[in-house]
Amino acid sequence: MKRFEDQVAIVTGAASGIGRATAMRLAAEGAAVVIADVNEQGAGAAARSISEGGGRALALHVDVTDVPGVKAMTERTITAFGKVDILVSNAGWDRAGPFADTDEELWDRVIAINYRGHLATCHAALPYMRERGGGRIVTVASDAGRVGSSGEVVYSGAKGAVIAFTKGLAREVARYGINVNCVAPGLVDTPLLAGIAEGHEKLIAAIVRTIPLGRTGVPEEIAAAICFFASPDAAYITGQTLSVNGGLAML
Numbered sequence: 001m002k003r004f005e006d007q008v009a010i011v012t013g014a015a016s017g018i019g020r021a022t023a024m025r026l027a028a029e030g031a032a033v034v035i036a037d038v039n040e041q042g043a044g045a046a047a048r049s050i051s052e053g054g055g056r057a058l059a060l061h062v063d064v065t066d067v068p069g070v071k072a073m074t075e076r077t078i079t080a081f082g083k084v085d086i087l088v089s090n091a092g093w094d095r096a097g098p099f100a101d102t103d104e105e106l107w108d109r110v111i112a113i114n115y116r117g118h119l120a121t122c123h124a125a126l127p128y129m130r131e132r133g134g135g136r137i138v139t140v141a142s143d144a145g146r147v148g149s150s151g152e153v154v155y156s157g158a159k160g161a162v163i164a165f166t167k168g169l170a171r172e173v174a175r176y177g178i179n180v181n182c183v184a185p186g187l188v189d190t191p192l193l194a195g196i197a198e199g200h201e202k203l204i205a206a207i208v209r210t211i212p213l214g215r216t217g218v219p220e221e222i223a224a225a226i227c228f229f230a231s232p233d234a235a236y237i238t239g240q241t242l243s244v245n246g247g248l249a250m251l
Contacts, residue, residue, distance in 0.1 A: 002030030003231045008081040010034040010073070012064055012121055013091030015042025017190035018140060021219035022088055022226045027055035029227070031086065034077045036062035038091075056081075064091045064117030067124075074124040084128045086230045089121040090140040092192065099153040107154050114158035115165075122169060126178070134177035136230045139166045140222075141184045141241065147249045151203070159184070163241050170239030179238040181229040186245025188217040212247035 009026045013019035015037035023033045027050040035050075037043040040061040047059035058080050062073045077084055093113045095106065118139050129135030144152050145159025163182055170180035187193060187207060193216070208216060225244045228234055243251055 003227075003233075004029045004031035004086070007031045007085040008034075008077065008083050009086035009088065009230070010036060010077055010084060010121070010125065011088040011090060012036045012062065012117070013140075014088075015039035015046055017192060018185065018188060018219045018222045018226075019088070019090040020046050021223035022090065023057070024050065025220070025223045025227050026086070026088075026230070027053070027057060032056035032081045033058075034073070034080075035059045036064075036073055036091075038063050064089075064120055065112040067120045070117075070120040071124045074128065078128060083132060084125050085132075085135055087121060087125045087129075087135070087137045088140070088226055088230065089118045089137065090226075091117050091121075092140065092142075094152055094155040094192065096151040098151065102154060110154045111158050114155060115161045118162050118165060122180075126173065129178050130173070130176045135179075136234075137169070137178065137180040138226050138229045139180070139182045140226065141166070141182050143184045143186045143243050143245050143249050146184055146241070146243065146251055166241065167239045174238055179229070179234065181234065181237060181239065182241040183222060183225045183229065184241050184243045184245075185222045186217060186243065186248045187211070188219060188222055190219055207248070210248065211245070215246065217244060217246060 009031045011019050011023045014023040014035040027033045035043045035047045043059040047057035050057035060073050141162040142159040144156040145163050148156050166182040222244050
């Protein structure tokens with residue numbers, strides 16, 4: 001039997017990168033997957049790929065900073081599939097640069113997507129998980145939130161908040177049979193990293209040289225960790241943060 005047979009998963013930021021790789025793996029292992037992303041075209045392409053492979057998927061245009069829209073996403077998931085077993089709260093965004101050169105508009109956007117977005121998605125899914133007496137929530141933070149990252153100061157703060165939020169939520173909802181864990185990627189070859197790296201290629205190359213495994217990660221490697229936390233194999237694990245970073249930071 002596949003690990004996620006008859007399970008229903010929501011993955012935010014699933015049109016590309018880590019989110020897409022996670023959605024594909026969940027679907028390959030039996031889950032029905034909601035592909036949620038602001039990139040409607042990319043979400044649709046991911047859902048079609050799953051459907052063409054014999055899986056079940058629903059693409060939804062979702063902005064995680066829009067709380068009513070996130071609630072509507074969860075309601076549409078229930079309408080389509082009848083339940084929510086797994087939430088992978090993955091959507092994120094950043095723009096690199098010295099903190100002294102940032103402004104309130106950037107602060108607000110980074111915090112809205114990278115922290116408040118997790119609040120919105122978890123808040124929307126929890127009532128359905130509580131009602132069913134169980135569930136798995138996996139937040140995706142960053143090692144920037146554990147050790148800090150020069151040029152990503154606000155992002156580091158937001159991701160640190162996600163890690164703390166995950167721990168607090170895990171304590172609060174354990175009584176309902178809901179496990180909450182966090183995956184903190186290091187440098188991963190995604191469209192987000194490509195955007196951040198533009199104009200900072202030498203800095204990124206220097207960081208890669210300090211990674212003991214000698215390379216950046218790929219989305220599928222992060223997806224493997226996320227799917228572990230979402231699986232029955234992690235039934236006795238909650239409130240934990242797992243760094244997947246090639247050894248860049250050893251915590």
